[in-house]
Amino acid sequence: MNIKRIAELAGVSVATVSRVVNHPERVRDETREHVLSVMQQYNFTPNWFARSLNLESSNTIALLIPGIETDFFQQIISGVETVAGNKEYAVLFGQTNNYPTREAEFVDMMINRKVDGIIQVNSRLNGEETLLMQNLELPRVHIGKNRVCTSDTLCYVDIEEGARRMTRHLIELGHKIIMALFDEANSNTSEQAFAGINRALRDTGHTIIFSSAQAENSVRGGYLAVQRLIQSKSMPEALIAASDLQAIGAMKAARDAHINIPDDLALASLTDSAVCSVLSPALTALELPSKRLGMAAARMLIDQIEGTLPYVDMPHDLILQPKLKIRESCGNTQDIYEWFD
Amino acid sequence: MAYDVNLSGMTLKNAIITAAGPWAGNAEGIQRCIDAGAAAVITETICLEERQRISPRLFMKDQQLFNTMLYSNLHLEEWERVLDRIDRKDAKIICSIWGTSASEMAYLGKKLENMGADALEISLSAPIGSRNKLIGYHSPDTEDFIRALVDTVDIPVMAKLSYESASSPYFIKELENAGVSAFSAIDALKGLLGVDLEKKRVLMPTYGGYTGTNIRPVSLAMTAMLRQYSRLPVISSGGVLHFEHVLEFLMLGATAVQLASVIQLYGYDIIYSIIASVENWMASHGYKSIDDIRGAALASLRPFEDIVPRTLVATNSKPCTRTDCTLCKQSCLKEAITRNDNGEIVADTSRCDGCGLCVERCPDQSIRLSWR
CATH class of the missing domain: 3.40.50.2300 (Response regulator)
Known part of the structure; x- marks a missing residue:
C-alpha cells in the first residue's frame, strides 16, 4: 500500500492525500473524512507515508533520558534496548540531566545522525523547541505524562x-x-x-x-x-x-x-x-512496570517508523498500572x- | 460427516480448542496442536513484558494438578515470528492476552490482530499471581477496560472467566455490555497443594491454578449457568480428559470445548484421539451436526425447588453377603442398613429416608431405591 494507491482508492490526487496528512485544515471536511476512512480501511498511517517519501532508514533510534543512576531509568533503558534488539535497531543514547538545553542539543545531534525516531523520557522541551522534529515528521514517543503537542504519543505509568x-x-x-x-x-x-x-x-x-x-x-x-x-x-x-x-x-x-x-x-x-x-x-x-514501559515505548516508536501503528486516530496514550x-x-x-x- | 462449529463468526472444523497454556507457548507446540487436529489453538497468555518461569512450576498429588505459570516467556516480537512461522492449515489462532490498563490491552490486542490473530481471549481472572483487584473482578472499571479492547480490534474478543466471575450474573452482563463475543469458562481454581506438617510449610511456594479432572463438575455447572445468564457462546474448559466429557459439555450447551491439563498429562496425540472419538460417537448415534446434541441435556436440569419429593426408600435388589465391603452400611446415618443373622445385607425401609447414597456407592448394584 502506498500513497498513490490510497489516492486512487479515494479518487483524489496524491497531493490531497499529502495535505490530509500534513495540513488537514486545508482540506474540505468531507474530503478529509473520506480520505481518512480509506486510509483507515487499509491501515495506512501518516508516518509511514512520511518515512517512505523522505528518508532512508538508518535502523537507529535515539533515547533521551534524564539520568542513568536510578533503577527506574535503568529499567526503561533495558526495555527499549530489548525491543530495539528484537527489531534489529541500534539505540543512540543521551543523558539530559533534566536540562532542556542539553536535551535540545541532543535532539539536533540525533536528527543530524539520521535516527529513525526518538524516545524522550520526561522531556523538558516545549512545543517551540520540538518544531523541527514536528516538521520533519520524525517519529517520536514520550515517556512521561507531559504532552508537548497534541499529536504526541505518550507512554506512562499511572x-x-x-x-x-x-x-x-x-x-x-x-x-x-x-x-x-x-x-x-x-x-x-x-x-x-x-x-x-x-x-x-x-x-x-x-x-x-x-x-x-x-x-x-x-x-x-x-x-x-x-x-x-x-x-x-x-x-x-x-x-x-x-x-x-x-x-x-x-x-x-x-x-x-x-x-x-x-x-x-x-x-x-x-x-x-x-x-x-x-x-x-x-x-x-x-x-x-518500568521495563515494560521502555518496551512499550520502543514498540510504539517502531510502529510509527515502520507504519504498523495500530491506530490511525492520533494522539494516543499507553498507560500502565503500577x-x-x-x-x-x-x-x-x-x-x-x-x-x- | 461434518461436525463444524460456528463461533462468533469463525468456522471451526470441530468443537475442540486447545486452551491457553504451555503446550501452545511456542511455534512447535502450536504446530503440534494444529497437526493433532485442533480446530483452534489458544496461545499461552501474551503480555507487553515477558515473564521468566519459576522452577518447579507444576505440582501434582493424586489426581490434583497445580500450575504456577502465568504468562508467556516470549517477547511480543518473538510472538510475531511464531505467528508467521506456523502452518495454520484450517485451524484458527486465538491469542490469549493480559494487560493492566485499557490502553495496554487495546494496544496489545491490535498488535496481535495485525500479526494475524483470528480472535483474542482475555485472561481476565487467572488465579495465579497478583493483580490489581479492580480489573479481574466485578468493578466499574471492567466494562471500560474490555470495551477499549473490543472497540479497537476487528476480531472476536472472548473473556476467560474464573469460577467466581462466571458465577456473577452482573459481571456477565457487564462483559456483554462491553462487547465480548464469547465466554470461556472456567479458568483454573485458586488452590494450594497442602501443608507439610513437620516442616510447617506449604507444599508449593505460592497459590497455584488447580486444574484437572476434579474441577470438571464445577465447570459443567458453570457452562449450564452461563447458558441461562447469557445468549453468548460458551467455550467450556476444566478437567476434560475424555471424549465423553466433551459430549457432556456440548449437551449442556457449550459451543466448543477446550483441552488443557489432558495435553500436559498425556501429550499432544490425545487431541487427535479425543476429536476422533467424539466424531465416532456422533456418527454411531446418527447425529449429523453438533447442533443435534448441543444443549440437549439442559431441559432435564431443573431448579431444586421444582423437584417433586418422592417417597423412595432403599430395598435389596439382590442378596449381598459380601464381607469385604460395607460401603452401604458406612454411608447410612439412619442405621437403616444392617447385616442379618444369615450374614446378608438388609435395608430397613422403616428407618431409611431415601437419601440414595448407599445405592450410589454399592459396587454391585445390590441396593436400589423403590417406592415405599
Whole structure:
C-alpha cells in the first residue's frame, strides 16, 4: 500500500492525500473524512507515508533520558534496548540531566545522525523547541505524562493511581500525619503523585494532616530530609519517599536517631526495586512496570517508523498500572510477607 | 460427516480448542496442536513484558494438578515470528492476552490482530499471581477496560472467566455490555497443594491454578449457568480428559470445548484421539451436526425447588453377603442398613429416608431405591 494507491482508492490526487496528512485544515471536511476512512480501511498511517517519501532508514533510534543512576531509568533503558534488539535497531543514547538545553542539543545531534525516531523520557522541551522534529515528521514517543503537542504519543505509568492506593493504605493503617518527599528534579512525576495523594485524602472520612517537601532523589537526599524533620521536631507518622534511594536514606537517618520503623514512623517508597524486599523492615513500595514501559515505548516508536501503528486516530496514550507491594515498613502485620493492592 | 462449529463468526472444523497454556507457548507446540487436529489453538497468555518461569512450576498429588505459570516467556516480537512461522492449515489462532490498563490491552490486542490473530481471549481472572483487584473482578472499571479492547480490534474478543466471575450474573452482563463475543469458562481454581506438617510449610511456594479432572463438575455447572445468564457462546474448559466429557459439555450447551491439563498429562496425540472419538460417537448415534446434541441435556436440569419429593426408600435388589465391603452400611446415618443373622445385607425401609447414597456407592448394584 502506498500513497498513490490510497489516492486512487479515494479518487483524489496524491497531493490531497499529502495535505490530509500534513495540513488537514486545508482540506474540505468531507474530503478529509473520506480520505481518512480509506486510509483507515487499509491501515495506512501518516508516518509511514512520511518515512517512505523522505528518508532512508538508518535502523537507529535515539533515547533521551534524564539520568542513568536510578533503577527506574535503568529499567526503561533495558526495555527499549530489548525491543530495539528484537527489531534489529541500534539505540543512540543521551543523558539530559533534566536540562532542556542539553536535551535540545541532543535532539539536533540525533536528527543530524539520521535516527529513525526518538524516545524522550520526561522531556523538558516545549512545543517551540520540538518544531523541527514536528516538521520533519520524525517519529517520536514520550515517556512521561507531559504532552508537548497534541499529536504526541505518550507512554506512562499511572503514578497518580499508585500514589492514591499507597496513601489509602497508610490511612487504613491508622496514620493521621502523612508527609511526602518529592524528587526536586522531577516536577512532572511529583505533580502526579501529589494529585493521587490528594485524591486519597479527599476520599477518606478521616482528618489527615498532610505536608510535603522537596529533596534530592538519592540516599543523601532522604537522609538529610529526615534529619531536618527530626531537628525541627516535625516528624510525621508516615513518610512517603519519592524513591527507594530516598527511603533508604530516610531509614538510615531514623535508625541513627533511634526512631523505629514501622512503630514510630511508617515509611513507603514511590518506586520499588530489588533491594526493597531485603531491607529490614522490608519496604512497602510502588512497583512501576518500568521495563515494560521502555518496551512499550520502543514498540510504539517502531510502529510509527515502520507504519504498523495500530491506530490511525492520533494522539494516543499507553498507560500502565503500577502495583503496590505491601511489605512491613508501614506497620502491616499480615502473615503473608508480601501482598499487593 | 461434518461436525463444524460456528463461533462468533469463525468456522471451526470441530468443537475442540486447545486452551491457553504451555503446550501452545511456542511455534512447535502450536504446530503440534494444529497437526493433532485442533480446530483452534489458544496461545499461552501474551503480555507487553515477558515473564521468566519459576522452577518447579507444576505440582501434582493424586489426581490434583497445580500450575504456577502465568504468562508467556516470549517477547511480543518473538510472538510475531511464531505467528508467521506456523502452518495454520484450517485451524484458527486465538491469542490469549493480559494487560493492566485499557490502553495496554487495546494496544496489545491490535498488535496481535495485525500479526494475524483470528480472535483474542482475555485472561481476565487467572488465579495465579497478583493483580490489581479492580480489573479481574466485578468493578466499574471492567466494562471500560474490555470495551477499549473490543472497540479497537476487528476480531472476536472472548473473556476467560474464573469460577467466581462466571458465577456473577452482573459481571456477565457487564462483559456483554462491553462487547465480548464469547465466554470461556472456567479458568483454573485458586488452590494450594497442602501443608507439610513437620516442616510447617506449604507444599508449593505460592497459590497455584488447580486444574484437572476434579474441577470438571464445577465447570459443567458453570457452562449450564452461563447458558441461562447469557445468549453468548460458551467455550467450556476444566478437567476434560475424555471424549465423553466433551459430549457432556456440548449437551449442556457449550459451543466448543477446550483441552488443557489432558495435553500436559498425556501429550499432544490425545487431541487427535479425543476429536476422533467424539466424531465416532456422533456418527454411531446418527447425529449429523453438533447442533443435534448441543444443549440437549439442559431441559432435564431443573431448579431444586421444582423437584417433586418422592417417597423412595432403599430395598435389596439382590442378596449381598459380601464381607469385604460395607460401603452401604458406612454411608447410612439412619442405621437403616444392617447385616442379618444369615450374614446378608438388609435395608430397613422403616428407618431409611431415601437419601440414595448407599445405592450410589454399592459396587454391585445390590441396593436400589423403590417406592415405599
